[in-house]
Amino acid sequence: MSPDRSTALPFSPLDFQLVLLRRMADHRPDLVESARHALGASIADMREANRRWQAMVRSPRSRGAVQRYRSVLGAPETVQRRTIGDLECEALLWLVPLWPDLRFEVLTAPGGAVWNEWLVRAPGAPGPVLRTADDLLPWSCTVDEVARAFAPVRPMEGTAPTRWRLAFTPPGGRPHIAEFTWGLLQEVQLPDTYT
Structure with missing residues (x-):
């Protein structure tokens, strides 16, 4: 990754992973530093990706959240129907290469409003055994x-x-x-x- 990522470059899946890491750095700077190195990105790259993401989210011309994720991450790997209570909703899942056993999930309500955006276990991937x-x-x-x-x-x-x-x-x-x-x-x- 170049030391100076121009805002003219399209926002990429790599940039999105840096946005996820930027928020995690407050709690786990050690893990974030290792992940950032694995991605070939600098601290400045991470900050710039986060700045650009925030500008996209806050822009008055901003696309809806689902369209923003589709433009950055491409078509979802999986789209699942879910029932929560008596509501039908849709879960869109994208691969996040940094965490291959996880997926980034966007949960949408009928009509397309986004309810939740977070990492979940990939369908079929074994999770950890949690007893204590x-x-x-x-x-x-x-x-x-x-x-x-x-x-x-x-x-x-x-x-x-x-x-x-x-x-x-x-x-x-x-x-x-x-x-x-x-x-x-x-x-x-x-x-x-x-x-």
């Missing part, structure tokens, strides 16, 4: 996987639009809080140490 809080390693699992493994969980407000938190108590353990960015686990803490 020690099994919850950074970047190893998604919101849905933690919620299923440690049900019942309590969703909590995230610290930014792309962040989620779950309060849960593992069997025989103390309460914990799991922090996610773009749906991917970043860290787990005890409530009394949570900042």
